[in-house]
Amino acid sequence: MARKSVYVIDLTKIEGDGSFPCPKCGTLISPDDETETVYTILETKMRGEDLEELIIQCKVCGSKIRLTGFLSYPTSQVE
Numbered sequence: 001m002a003r004k005s006v007y008v009i010d011l012t013k014i015e016g017d018g019s020f021p022c023p024k025c026g027t028l029i030s031p032d033d034e035t036e037t038v039y040t041i042l043e044t045k046m047r048g049e050d051l052e053e054l055i056i057q058c059k060v061c062g063s064k065i066r067l068t069g070f071l072s073y074p075t076s077q078v079e
């Protein structure tokens with residue numbers, strides 16, 4: 001396994017309040033938790049004024065996790 005592998009979580013496939021277990025260590029991560037006790041936000045990708053993607057790092061195991069699916073509706077305005 002490559003050490004640089006990044007886990008990808010599609011938020012549209014997560015039921016409930018949007019929290020999910022870390023793919024590696026199972027720590028529950030809640031995107032609504034802004035205290036950053038269990039994860040750190042590494043990168044934020046925006047599309048216009050909307051959040052498109054978030055790259056976070058689990059503080060427990062150090063895994064990088066890419067969160068996608070913030071833009072759940074199809075982009076009708078293609079430039």
Ligand SMILES: [Zn+2]
Pocket residue numbers: 022023024025026027058059060061062063
């Ligand atoms: Zn973890």
